[in-house]
Amino acid sequence: DPRDSEAQKLRTYLEWLTEVPWDRRTEDMSDIAAARAILDRDHGGLDTVKERVLEFLAVRKRTGSKKGAIIAFTGPPGVGKTSIASAIAEALGRKFVRLSLGGVHDESVLRGHGRTYVGSMPGEIIRQMKNAGTVNPVMLMDEVDKIGRNGAHGDPTAALLEVLDPEQNNTYRDRYLDVPYDLSEVLFIVTSNELSNIPAPLRDRMEIIEFDGYTTLEKIAIAEKHVVPQKRAQAGLKAEEAFMTKSAIRAIIEGYTMEAGVRSLREKIETLLRKISAWTETRGEPAPAIVDEKDVAKYL
Numbered sequence: 365d366p367r368d369s370e371a372q373k374l375r376t377y378l379e380w381l382t383e384v385p386w387d388r389r390t391e392d393m394s395d396i397a398a399a400r401a402i403l404d405r406d407h408g409g410l411d412t413v414k415e416r417v418l419e420f421l422a423v424r425k426r427t428g429s430k431k432g433a434i435i436a437f438t439g440p441p442g443v444g445k446t447s448i449a450s451a452i453a454e455a456l457g458r459k460f461v462r463l464s465l466g467g468v469h470d471e472s473v474l475r476g477h478g479r480t481y482v483g484s485m486p487g488e489i490i491r492q493m494k495n496a497g498t499v500n501p502v503m504l505m506d507e508v509d510k511i512g513r514n515g516a517h518g519d520p521t522a523a524l525l526e527v528l529d530p531e532q533n534n535t536y537r538d539r540y541l542d543v544p545y546d547l548s549e550v551l552f553i554v555t556s557n558e559l560s561n562i563p564a565p566l567r568d569r570m571e572i573i574e575f576d577g578y579t580t581l582e583k584i585a586i587a588e589k590h591v592v593p594q595k596r597a598q599a600g601l602k603a604e605e606a607f608m609t610k611s612a613i614r615a616i617i618e619g620y621t622m623e624a625g626v627r628s629l630r631e632k633i634e635t636l637l638r639k640i641s642a643w644t645e646t647r648g649e650p651a652p653a654i655v656d657e658k659d660v661a662k663y664l
Contacts, residue, residue, distance in 0.1 A: 373479065377479060377540075380486055380490075380494075380540070380541060381541065381543070383494055384490060384493055384494050384541070384545070385493060385494070385496070385497055385498050385499050386499065387499065388497060388498050388499065389430075389498050389499050389500045389549065390457055390458050390459060390498050390500060391457065392421065392424055392425075392456050392457060392458070392500075393421070393455065393456055393457040394421075394425050396418055396421050396422060396425070398455075399417070399418060399421055399455035399456070400414065400418060400455075402451060402454050402455040403417065403418075403448070403451055403452070403455050405451075406447065406448075406451050406590070407444055407447070407448055407451060407586075408578075408582055408585045408586040408589060408590070409578055409582045409585075409586070410444060410448060410575070412573060412574075413437070413448060413573055413575070416435065416571075416573060417452050417455060417456075420433060420551075421455075421456065430500070430548075430549050431530070431548060431549065432500065432530075432547075432548055432549050432550045432551045432552065433551055433552070433571065434528050434530065434552045434554065434569060434570050434571060435551070435552070435553050435554070435570065435571050435573060436508075436553075436554040436555070436556065436559075436562075436567075436570035436571065436572045436573065437449070437553065437554070437555045437556075437573055437575060438555070438556045438557070438558075438559045438572060438573070438574055438575065439557070439574055439575025439576065439577065439624070440557060440575070440577055440623070440624035440625055441557060441623075441624075441625055441627060442623055442624070442625020442626055442627030442628070443575040443576075443577055443578065443624055443625040443626075444575070444625070444626075445555040445575055446462075446504065446506060446555060449462075449502065449504040449553045449555070450502075450504070452502055452551075452553065453501070453502035456502065456551070458498070458500060458501055458502050458551065459496040459497060459498050459501040459502070460496075460501065460502050460504070461492040461493075461495050461496045461501050461502075461503050461504070462492075462503075462504040462506060463488055463489075463492050463503065463504065463505050463506065464506045464507060465505055465506060465507050465508050465510065465511045465520070466506070466507035466510040466511070467510065467511075467512055468511050468512055468520050469512035469520065470518065470520065471518035471519060471520045471522065471523040472487065472518070472539070473487060473488055473520065474487045474488050474489055474520055474523045474524065474527070475487040475489070475523045475538060475539050476490065476538045476539040476540035476541070477539055477540055478539050478540070478542075479540060479542070484540055485540060486538050486540040486541055487523075487538050487539070487540070489527055489536070489538065489547070490538045490540070490541060490545065493545075493547075493550075499546065499549050499550075500549035500550060500551070501550060501551075502550075502551045502553060503550050503551070503552050503553070504553050504554075504555070505524075505552060505553070505554045505555070506555050507555065507556065507557075508524070508554045508555065508556050508562060508566075509556035509557055509558045509559070509561035509562050510556075510557075510561075511524075521562075521563050521566050524566055525565060525566060525569070527547060527552070528552060528554070528566065528569045528570065529569050530548065530569070533546075533547040533548055533550075534546045534547065534548040554570055559572065559574075576624070577623075577624025577625060578624070578625065578626060580614065580617055580618070583613075583617050583626055583629060584610055584613050584614060584617070586626055587608075587613045587616075587617075587626070587629060587633060588608075588610070588613065591626065591629065591630050591633050592608050592613075592633060592637075595630070595633050595634045595637050596637055598634070598637075599634070599637040599638050599640070599641040600641050601637060601640065601641055601651065604653060605640075605651035605652075605653060606637055606640050606651055606652060606653070606655050607653065607654050607655065608633075608655045609654060609655065609656050611656060611657055612655050612656050612657055612659065612660050613633075615657045615660045615661075616629060616632050616633065616636070616660055616664070617629060619660070620632050620660075620664055632664060635663075635664065636655070636659075636660065636663045636664055639663040640652065640655070640659075640663060643663075
């Protein structure tokens with residue numbers, strides 16, 4: 365009865381129960397060569413990570429298993445942990461959802477509120493499952509080492525234990541839905557900068573893959589293949605107006621950046637190409653055509 369004070373609460377609850385996926389799933393890609401091509405297309409290096417994903421695919425193909433996995437990427441900022449997670453989803457042919465855990469202090473953010481509370485709602489895990497619309501997405505849990513553990517509303521890392529434990533996440537119970545929900549087919553990817561900041565019970569449930577950072581040669585290859593074409597297009601330049609030599613990229617890496625990843629390198633290349641584009645318009649300078657070390661020193 366719509367006049368009943370509980371009617372809207374009940375309706376919202378029933379809508380959540382029916383909108384969360386219970387049996388809709390995507391078929392995993394069985395073409396391992398195509399999956400490898402997708403991973404290689406967007407990322408240079410990272411061979412250990414790519415190999416692990418291809419092993420996951422190969423084993424599932426041979427066994428027909430539907431079990432998910434819990435993989436933890438750990439390493440310095442800017443080495444591609446978050447971006448390769450989305451490439452993995454594409455390689456598997458799965459939906460991709462992302463959940464940022466940095467600064468989460470309240471475990472009800474993850475597990476939801478009991479329906480006795482005014483304004484109660486499901487936790488972030490169930491909300492992301494609804495967004496994915498399938499029971500087997502790739503769920504990225506970003507910055508798990510920055511989760512807050514000193515709040516007054518429970519320990520969020522303890523709430524993650526049930527989610528990330530393969531032995532019990534097939535009966536995960538959100539406080540709002542209050543029915544067992546199967547998370548066992550989800551491929552969880554957890555990222556962190558500092559492994560020692562993750563509590564030991566949580567760490568034990570993950571398969572840890574370390575990102576060591578890139579060598580100078582790998583950075584040059586990544587810049588040539590991915591960064592320079594992308595940033596050149598953003599700056600409105602053609603390849604014949606600003607072709608960057610290997611020596612120019614090496615000069616930026618060795619003279620202007622100090623990092624394990626390529627985030628700062630990306631910013632410096634963007635700055636350099638933006639200046640070339642702007643100076644042709646504001647100062648009437650011709651585009652350099654070939655960008656070498658002298659141009660790096662001039663524009664940066």
